[in-house]
Amino acid sequence: MTVVAFPKLDHVADPNVAANRDFWEKYIWPDGGDEWSRPWGTPDAMWLTSIYPRLARFMPTGHILEIACGFGRVSNYLRYFADRLTLVDLAPKCIAACKERFAREKHVEYHVNDGRSLEMVADSSVDLAVSWDSLVHTEHETVREYLRQLRRKLRPGGVGFIHHSNLGMQWDQIRDEVEKHTLGGRRPSMTAEKFRKDAAEFGVRVLSQELLPWTEPGLYCDCFSLFMRDEGDPATWPAPRLEVREDWGREVAAGKLIGDLYRPPARIE
Numbered sequence: 506m507t508v509v510a511f512p513k514l515d516h517v518a519d520p521n522v523a524a525n526r527d528f529w530e531k532y533i534w535p536d537g538g539d540e541w542s543r544p545w546g547t548p549d550a551m552w553l554t555s556i557y558p559r560l561a562r563f564m565p566t567g568h569i570l571e572i573a574c575g576f577g578r579v580s581n582y583l584r585y586f587a588d589r590l591t592l593v594d595l596a597p598k599c600i601a602a603c604k605e606r607f608a609r610e611k612h613v614e615y616h617v618n619d620g621r622s623l624e625m626v627a628d629s630s631v632d633l634a635v636s637w638d639s640l641v642h643t644e645h646e647t648v649r650e651y652l653r654q655l656r657r658k659l660r661p662g663g664v665g666f667i668h669h670s671n672l673g674m675q676w677d678q679i680r681d682e683v684e685k686h687t688l689g690g691r692r693p694s695m696t697a698e699k700f701r702k703d704a705a706e707f708g709v710r711v712l713s714q715e716l717l718p719w720t721e722p723g724l725y726c727d728c729f730s731l732f733m734r735d736e737g738d739p740a741t742w743p744a745p746r747l748e749v750r751e752d753w754g755r756e757v758a759a760g761k762l763i764g765d766l767y768r769p770p771a772r773i774e
Contacts, residue, residue, distance in 0.1 A: 521643070522619070522620035522643075523620075525620060525642055525643065526595045526596055526620060529575075529595070529596040529599060534576055534598075534602070537576045537577075537602070537606075538577065539578060541638060544757050545757055545760045545764065546761040546764045546765060548581070549764065550761055550763065550764030551760065552579070552582045553760070553764075554756065554759065554760030555756060556579065556582070556637060557582070559731075560586075560635070563666075564586035564587075565585075565587065565588075566586065566588075566632040567588045567632045568587065568591065568630055568631050569589070569590050569631070569632065569633045569634075569635060570591045570633070570634045570635070571583060571592050571593065571634075572593050572623075572640065572651060572667075573593070573595070573636050573639030573640055574592040574594050574599060574600075574603060574639075575594065576599055576606070577592070577602065577607065578637075579635065579637045579638075580603060580607070581606070581607075584612070584613060587612065589613075590610075590612060590614070591631075592614070592615050592616070593617075593623065593625070594616075594617065595617065595619065595620035596617075597617050600616070600617050603615055620647065621651065622650075623651065623654040623658055624654075626658045627658075628657045628658060629657070629659070629661070630658065631663050632659075632663050632664070633663065633664050634655055634659060634663070635665075635666050635667075636651075636666070636667045636668060637666075637668050638668055640667060640668060640669045641691050641692070641726075641727055642690045642692065643669075643692060644692050644694045645695040648667070648670075648695055648700065648703075649699070652665075652667070652703050652704060652707060652709060652732075653703070653707050655709070655734075656708060656709050656734060659733070661734055661735075661736045662733065662734065662735075663733065663734050664712075664731065664733045665709075665731070665732045665733065667700075667729075667730050667732075668727065668728070669695055669700065669727075669728055669730065670693075670694075670726065670728070671696050671716055671726055671728040672693045672726045673692075673693045673694060674696045674697065674725060676693040680693070686720070687721050688720060689720050689726075691726045696728075697716060697730065697747070700728065701714070701745065708739060709732050709733070710732060710733050710735040711730060711731070711732045711745040712731045712732060712733060712745055712746070713746040713747070714728055714730050714731070714745055714746075715728065715729040715748045716728055716747070717750050718751075718753055718754065719753065
């Protein structure tokens with residue numbers, strides 16, 4: 506198993522964009538990003554059991570934007586559900602890998618950004634914005650900036666799904682013994698509550714949030730936030746549904762079990 510040393514948690518107030526770019530440019534990507542899917546067994550199992558069920562009601566669609574695409578681990582599936590797929594990443598190495606991987610896909614476009622900007626995306630053009638297992642490594646300021654821009658980039662009625670850190674919710678409880686925990690580069694400056702407050706400020710409607718113990722039981726360090734560009738009166742929006750997922754580990758384990766059970770036999774040469 507690959508051991509990854511993420512940037513240290515020493516610049517909580519700093520967006521830390523340069524450090525993230527440097528880290529992912531130097532990262533070896535031993536399995537082309539598929540190494541991050543090992544808890545599910547395979548990327549297919551991850552997609553089918555944990556990502557697709559959350560996005561199925563919003564796909565297929567016209568224009569999908571993926572933020573922080575890496576080497577295309579999720580893009581590899583999103584491309585089948587979009588008339589147009591825009592991939593954005595701050596690491597040139599990642600965009601170069603995606604260009605090579607999806608060279609035959611004429612409906613995919615690629616952009617290296619500065620780690621915070623979506624200016625290359627036309628306003629009111631995106632039907633679905635997605636970011637999976639990447640923005641957990643960014644500070645609150647970066648997630649906030651993406652959310653602010655997505656209010657313009659999404660078409661009216663367009664939907665966003667962002668996977669971000671929620672480590673800040675329990676940071677005061679663990680900060681004095683952080684070495685005892687597996688944090689996987691999560692940033693303590695970000696929380697689900699901050700996401701909701703930013704969304705309210707920008708006029709974005711949050712539909713639901715899941716708080717997840719991604720790295721260890723009882724530490725709800727991750728959040729999936731589902732939101733939309735709603736042109737209605739914010740005073741009439743119902744409160745978002747908030748779920749604390751005690752069973753997240755079982756969901757991932759079930760995905761691996763199903764993937765292991767239902768596959769063709771190994772070929773005997």
